[in-house]
Amino acid sequence: MKRDFLGRTLAVINDFSVEEQLFLYKSTQKLKEKIRNKEDVSEFQIKRETGIYIVFVEPSTRTKESFINAAKFHKNAKVNVFDSEHSSFNKQESYVDTFNMLTGYSGYSIFILRTRLEGVTRLLEQKVGEFAERHGIERPAFINGGDGKHEHPTQELLDEFTFLEQMNFDNSHIRIALVGDLLHGRTVHSKANGLKVFKNVEVDLIAPEELQMPKSYIEKMKRNGFEVRLYSSIDEYLETTNPAPIWYFTRLQLERMGEDILEKAHLLKKAVTFRKDMLDKIPEGTKFYHPLPRPKIDPEIPTFLDTLPLNGWEHQAINGYWVRVVLLSMLGGALLADFDTTKKREELPDDFIIPAPIVDGTKGVAKEGKRGIKPISNGTVIDHIAKGKTTEEIYNTIVKIRKILKIYDVDSADGIFKSADGNYKGYISLPDKYLSFKEIKKLAAISPNTTVNIIKDSRVVEKYRLQLPPRIYNFDEIRCKNENCITNPAHGENVSASFIQVDGKFVCEYCETPHEYHEIWNVK
Numbered sequence: 001m002k003r004d005f006l007g008r009t010l011a012v013i014n015d016f017s018v019e020e021q022l023f024l025y026k027s028t029q030k031l032k033e034k035i036r037n038k039e040d041v042s043e044f045q046i047k048r049e050t051g052i053y054i055v056f057v058e059p060s061t062r063t064k065e066s067f068i069n070a071a072k073f074h075k076n077a078k079v080n081v082f083d084s085e086h087s088s089f090n091k092q093e094s095y096v097d098t099f100n101m102l103t104g105y106s107g108y109s110i111f112i113l114r115t116r117l118e119g120v121t122r123l124l125e126q127k128v129g130e131f132a133e134r135h136g137i138e139r140p141a142f143i144n145g146g147d148g149k150h151e152h153p154t155q156e157l158l159d160e161f162t163f164l165e166q167m168n169f170d171n172s173h174i175r176i177a178l179v180g181d182l183l184h185g186r187t188v189h190s191k192a193n194g195l196k197v198f199k200n201v202e203v204d205l206i207a208p209e210e211l212q213m214p215k216s217y218i219e220k221m222k223r224n225g226f227e228v229r230l231y232s233s234i235d236e237y238l239e240t241t242n243p244a245p246i247w248y249f250t251r252l253q254l255e256r257m258g259e260d261i262l263e264k265a266h267l268l269k270k271a272v273t274f275r276k277d278m279l280d281k282i283p284e285g286t287k288f289y290h291p292l293p294r295p296k297i298d299p300e301i302p303t304f305l306d307t308l309p310l311n312g313w314e315h316q317a318i319n320g321y322w323v324r325v326v327l328l329s330m331l332g333g334a335l336l337a338d339f340d341t342t343k344k345r346e347e348l349p350d351d352f353i354i355p356a357p358i359v360d361g362t363k364g365v366a367k368e369g370k371r372g373i374k375p376i377s378n379g380t381v382i383d384h385i386a387k388g389k390t391t392e393e394i395y396n397t398i399v400k401i402r403k404i405l406k407i408y409d410v411d412s413a414d415g416i417f418k419s420a421d422g423n424y425k426g427y428i429s430l431p432d433k434y435l436s437f438k439e440i441k442k443l444a445a446i447s448p449n450t451t452v453n454i455i456k457d458s459r460v461v462e463k464y465r466l467q468l469p470p471r472i473y474n475f476d477e478i479r480c481k482n483e484n485c486i487t488n489p490a491h492g493e494n495v496s497a498s499f500i501q502v503d504g505k506f507v508c509e510y511c512e513t514p515h516e517y518h519e520i521w522n523v524k
Contacts, residue, residue, distance in 0.1 A: 005330040007139035011121035013153040013194040028326045046074040046332035049107040055082040056114040070324035100131045114145035119486040119510025141331040156190035158323040162316045175202040177244040182213040185250040187291045192220040201226040216514040233271035249290045287312030352467040376431040381453040385426030394426040445472045473498035479522040482513040
């Protein structure tokens with residue numbers, strides 16, 4: 001049984017199971033108690049030769065300094081801090097090449113990375129891990145210190161630890177209000193999964209419509225069993241007379257906003273800024289939290305609250321150091337769990353190509369008075385293309401199939417006709433051409449719910465119904481629509497897009513942006 005956390009990656013909060021997160025929180029509680037009682041804390045310090053690389057390509061003060069000081073707690077580790085202003089990334093060197101090189105410099109490495117691009121940590125986990133295995137080097141660990149507006153998992157760890165402290169480590173229930181820029185705030189996005197450490201979760205989302213939590217994260221919360229309520233302003237929320245005992249504010253991220261939102265930023269900020277006249281509506285024992293920093297001008301949590309019992313954000317910020325010390329203790333092999341820490345990878349089903357019964361075996365054979373598929377003696381008939389869609393959508397799908405499968409230069413026919421149930425559908429008839437199983441798998445990714453008929457001597461000898469694949473990858477024609485995703489060709493990292501199906505939508509494996517099926521294809 002694996003008990004250590006060596007070589008593990010924290011790209012998103014979900015990379016640690018609930019059991020592993022609770023282990024981190026209880027270990028942090030134990031460390032703080034030992035420090036308070038002036039007891040020996042050497043059990044938390046990394047013993048093995050370890051290089052800790054702090055690589056912040058995007059500027060940061062709080063997270064960076066917190067990690068630097070947490071790394072220095074581990075006296076046996078060699079701490080290396082990259083200056084983002086003078087790093088090799090400004091010379092157009094790829095992330096993978098840079099971290100491959102650094103991996104060879106230490107017996108074991110832990111990389112802490114902050115970038116504007118999203119999904120970089122996941123990419124490095126895969127590619128640098130493969131590099132290490134090729135050269136017999138120990139697989140390094142990676143920590144996402146924040147990537148674009150995607151996630152900030154170490155902030156989530158310190159937030160959840162702070163919430164648990166407030167609740168005397170009772171994780172049976174939490175009710176929390178998330179307030180502010182929920183659209184761009186990566187710290188609140190992480191809570192869609194981070195709050196799973198609590199068995200029962202209620203979330204009140206307080207933001208004007210322009211800054212409300214993206215639907216994909218709201219859906220994720222609901223899939224996780226959270227009870228979710230939406231409010232457009234603090235004033236509206238306080239009218240409920242039953243506010244949450246935990247409020248989590250996040251600043252308006254003006255640097256990530258478009259011109260249309262910036263024009264009314266002052267009105268949006270007013271909706272999520274606390275005022276003195278609201279104080280008498282806040283129950284005793286309530287705590288306000290904030291990932292910091294607060295804006296100097298018109299902060300969401302005004303400075304008059306600093307000396308009041310509502311102030312929980314200062315203690316929260318201090319906790320960042322202790323949580324990151326313990327995280328490094330875990331990834332550096334100092335702390336061992338009493339459970340199996342082998343990373344559980346979800347096995348995706350591979351049964352999306354379903355053999356179908358052959359009824360009369362005459363598909364492709366001409367029948368008197370019947371319109372539709374061009375009769376062929378040998379070859380392949382692709383039927384039921386985009387059935388039920390508009391004729392324009394069906395036509396576009398036929399063109400897409402031809403382009404991607406490269407069947408535009410063979411003797412063939414296609415068309416659109418109405419089936420017996422009144423729905424339109426498309427077909428492609430390919431005489432003397434048989435699709436390989438690989439091509440059929442690709443067809444399932446292009447046009448699910450299609451039927452493939454393999455015909456020999458005018459009889460159907462094989463028939464398949466194609467369902468939506470669990471994963472779509474290794475196609476030149478697919479793209480993530482998120483411009484900040486590491487897979488975007490504009491960033492020059494040569495990373496192929498990859499999507500995993502979640503409840504009928506396709507989620508980017510790197511930046512976790514959800515897509516409708518038709519959005520992942522970049523076919524002109």
